[in-house]
Amino acid sequence: MGVVTVNKRSQSTEEYLEAIFKLERTPAGATVGRLAGELGVAPPSVSEMVARMGGDGLLARGAAGEVVLTAEGAVEAARLVRRHRLSERFLVDYLEMPWDEVHDEACKFEHVLSVEVEARLAEQLGNPRTCPHGQAIPDEDGTFEEEPAIPLADLKPGERSTITRISDERPDLLHYLGTLGLLPETSIAVEGVAPFGGPLLVRVAGAQYALGREVAGKIFVRG
Amino acid sequence: MGVVTVNKRSQSTEEYLEAIFKLERTPAGATVGRLAGELGVAPPSVSEMVARMGGDGLLARGAAGEVVLTAEGAVEAARLVRRHRLSERFLVDYLEMPWDEVHDEACKFEHVLSVEVEARLAEQLGNPRTCPHGQAIPDEDGTFEEEPAIPLADLKPGERSTITRISDERPDLLHYLGTLGLLPETSIAVEGVAPFGGPLLVRVAGAQYALGREVAGKIFVRG
DNA sequence: GTGTGCCGTTAGGCTAACCTATCAGAGGAA
DNA sequence: TTCCTCTGATAGGTTAGCCTAACGGCACAC
Numbered sequence: 400m401g402v403v404t405v406n407k408r409s410q411s412t413e414e415y416l417e418a419i420f421k422l423e424r425t426p427a428g429a430t431v432g433r434l435a436g437e438l439g440v441a442p443p444s445v446s447e448m449v450a451r452m453g454g455d456g457l458l459a460r461g462a463a464g465e466v467v468l469t470a471e472g473a474v475e476a477a478r479l480v481r482r483h484r485l486s487e488r489f490l491v492d493y494l495e496m497p498w499d500e501v502h503d504e505a506c507k508f509e510h511v512l513s514v515e516v517e518a519r520l521a522e523q524l525g526n527p528r529t530c531p532h533g534q535a536i537p538d539e540d541g542t543f544e545e546e547p548a549i550p551l552a553d554l555k556p557g558e559r560s561t562i563t564r565i566s567d568e569r570p571d572l573l574h575y576l577g578t579l580g581l582l583p584e585t586s587i588a589v590e591g592v593a594p595f596g597g598p599l600l601v602r603v604a605g606a607q608y609a610l611g612r613e614v615a616g617k618i619f620v621r622g
Numbered sequence: 623m624g625v626v627t628v629n630k631r632s633q634s635t636e637e638y639l640e641a642i643f644k645l646e647r648t649p650a651g652a653t654v655g656r657l658a659g660e661l662g663v664a665p666p667s668v669s670e671m672v673a674r675m676g677g678d679g680l681l682a683r684g685a686a687g688e689v690v691l692t693a694e695g696a697v698e699a700a701r702l703v704r705r706h707r708l709s710e711r712f713l714v715d716y717l718e719m720p721w722d723e724v725h726d727e728a729c730k731f732e733h734v735l736s737v738e739v740e741a742r743l744a745e746q747l748g749n750p751r752t753c754p755h756g757q758a759i760p761d762e763d764g765t766f767e768e769e770p771a772i773p774l775a776d777l778k779p780g781e782r783s784t785i786t787r788i789s790d791e792r793p794d795l796l797h798y799l800g801t802l803g804l805l806p807e808t809s810i811a812v813e814g815v816a817p818f819g820g821p822l823l824v825r826v827a828g829a830q831y832a833l834g835r836e837v838a839g840k841i842f843v844r845g
Numbered sequence: 846g847t848g849t850g851c852c853g854t855t856a857g858g859c860t861a862a863c864c865t866a867t868c869a870g871a872g873g874a875a
Numbered sequence: 876t877t878c879c880t881c882t883g884a885t886a887g888g889t890t891a892g893c894c895t896a897a898c899g900g901c902a903c904a905c
Contacts, residue, residue, distance in 0.1 A: 411892065431853060444893055446854060451891085464853075493716070494742040504739055511730035519717040634862065654883055667863055669884055674861085687883075848905085855898070861891095868885070875878085 406475075410510050412457070413479055414438060415448055417509075419458060419466055420476035429466040474541035478517075481537040483509040484530035485520050491531040492524060498531045498582075499573035532573070533564025533583030533619070549622035551587065552599065552615040559588040560620035567617040580604055581618065633733050635680070636702055637661060638671055640732075642681060642689055643699035652689040697764035704760040706732040707753035708743050714754040715747060721754045721805075722796035755796070756787025756806030756842070771842035774810065775822065775835055782811040783843035790840040803827055804841065 422429035435442045457472035486508035490501040537543040591600035598609040641660045645652035658665040680695035709731035713724040760766040814823035821832040
């Protein structure tokens with residue numbers, strides 16, 4: 400038998416899960432401080448919440464104090480990411496919203512999609528593999544396979560590749576990239592790299608642009 | 623100038639607004655007790671919440687203690703109903719969900735639709751006038767015009783009319799009506815009425831059914 | 846070794862929204 | 876008139892999630 404765990408998480412819990420999932424796959428990892436920054440709350444709030452979620456079996460603390468998701472937590476987080484990215488696809492493909500506005504909307508949608516709605520939405524959208532920004536959409540069972548890619552900034556002058564994803568959701572940045580046509584599946588060539596952290600000169604669809612290093616670090620291309 | 627009131631209501635507040643909106647247009651009106659029943663909370667919780675919402679200018683208390691929405695509260699409530707019913711249309715028309723399952727889902731959706739998403743959704747759906755159960759969808763400005771209708775139970779034997787709406791959202795009832803083909807815009811004739819509160823004999827698409835009085839009171843037809 | 850900072854935790858409070866138990870007033874029945 | 880019932884309000888308590896202020900340990904500089 401066992402205890403019936405209905406396991407409907409609170410909205411806050413779901414937001415923590417997602418933030419940890421995201422920070423876990425950065426070189427820096429997920430710490431209390433970084434989570435506080437990511438979620439826009441004070442560090443003690445994170446301490447407290449992390450303790451609660453640890454008790455619920457969603458996460459554990461690593462040797463150095465980092466926050467790591469348990470298998471259960473990781474699956475739930477991946478499903479949330481799936482719902483988030485499916486929502487983004489829906490907002491862009493069906494409602495025809497601009498790609499730079501959909502992240503914030505999807506943040507709300509992801510918490511209200513039932514299993515059935517999620518499944519029907521995926522089917523109706525043609526089971527998309529990525530969100531409009533090129534990020535991979537996890538499977539229904541929570542498996543998550545990101546296409547290997549390197550930052551545009553790592554390309555050498557003269558090299559050419561194809562954009563796979565933009566790993567930043569800030570509307571202003573996305574809007575800017577959109578006006579330049581720097582979308583996933585776009586072919587891009589690096590024509591020059593200015594020294595001392597200067598901009599990259601890139602060519603896209605015949606036009607040349609100068610991109611700052613920070614921006615170029617957010618654009619990922621096939622490696 | 624005036625104070626900028628961003629006025630993003632809490633989910634609870636929104637649920638109270640909707641419940642009051644609904645109960646206000648029943649003969650019994652909206653009272654603390656009925657609200658408690660409708661919302662599934664204890665009466666003191668309603669007392670408390672109603673006091674808070676009164677302070678926010680969303681509602682007032684009538685002479686007999688009834689709860690009445692202010693103009694502001696009524697507009698916000700109507701917009702929520704609009705979002706709820708648009709969501710139901712979306713779930714049925716686009717996701718092809720059965721009409722008896724969409725109410726509960728829409729209860730979650732209505733709280734996360736931004737003004738822009740609401741507008742695009744309405745347009746994409748062809749600006750529907752009613753939800754899948756035949757209830758009118760309020761305008762963007764909160765005006766709400768329900769088509770005049772009478773309960774099926776008020777028809778006399780031999781009379782024929784067309785179903786306009788089902789004023790009940792219980793999945794089991796809706797499922798039952800769906801299997802009989804008792805959907806909005808369906809032509810229906812009353813062939814007999816059993817005495818002493820007995821069932822109505824109705825004919826729909828060639829078939830005859832016996833409907834209890836309670837069910838027949840939830841089905842509204844053009845009068 | 847001894848300061849100096851950085852991080853995370855502890856301590857103590859706050860608010861929204863809920864609960865149960867109890868109280869008060871208004872209206873109808875006897 | 877008295878009483879009983881029904882309805883809503885009050886009092887007091889809980890929980891989740893957030894806050895600020897203050898504390899403690901570790902690492903690194905000197």
